[in-house]
Amino acid sequence: MPPxxxxxxxxxxxxxxxTPAANVIWRVNGSVIDASGEHDLSPKTDDDWENIxxxxxxxAEATNALMIPQRALDPEWNxxxxxxxxxxxxxxxxxEVHDLKTVADVSDHLDGICxxxxxxxxxE
Incomplete structure (x- = not known):
């Protein structure tokens, strides 16, 4: 057995x-409403994109840790x-290419997967 x-x-x-990693992706479709109005949370700067x-x-890399044999709950897990x-x-x-549509589409789809x-x- 691997180590x-x-x-x-x-x-x-x-x-x-x-959850923290998924939240970064989910946030691209979000907005915040405060006293000064509504603020779109989609990325606007290179730093925003780097965070995403x-x-x-x-x-993506954490999914490998989910496949450690001790974590697999049943044959459907993987x-x-x-x-x-x-x-x-x-x-x-x-x-990587600052494609908001692709990331936003994943954000929408990710909720269903989870x-x-x-x-x-x-x-639940």
């Missing part, structure tokens, strides 16, 4: 690795992980 090792439980991994690129890369990996990679590729997995494993 893979989990260091944190799944909830901790979700809270500190997956980093979040997408983190999410099917869900593969969908997440493909979406994260698409977001990464889009962020929700389906959470429903399947009773994590």
């Amino acid at each position: 893979f090792q989990t260091h944190v439980d799944m909830k901790t991994f979700m809270d500190h690795v997956l 690129t980093s979040g997408a890369a983190t999410l 099917t869900y992980v593969k969908k997440l990996a493909d979406a994260a990679d698409k977001a990464y590729q889009g962020a 929700a389906a997995c959470h429903r399947h494993y009773g994590l």
Whole structure:
């Protein structure tokens, strides 16, 4: 068996690795309303794009950690992980070239991927 090792439980991994990375992608379709009005959260600067690129890369690479044998909950586990990996990679590729439409499309699709997995494993 390969020397893979989990260091944190799944909830901790979700809270500190997956969710923060996914939030970076989800945020591209968001807005904030405050006393001065509505503010679009889509990327506007190179630093904004770098943040999205980093979040997408983190999410894509983190899917490998989800496939550590000790984390697989059943035979369908890696099917869900593969969908997440493909979406994260698409977001990464889009962020690299500052393609807001691609990243926004992934943002919309990502929620469904996560929700389906959470429903399947009773994590809602």
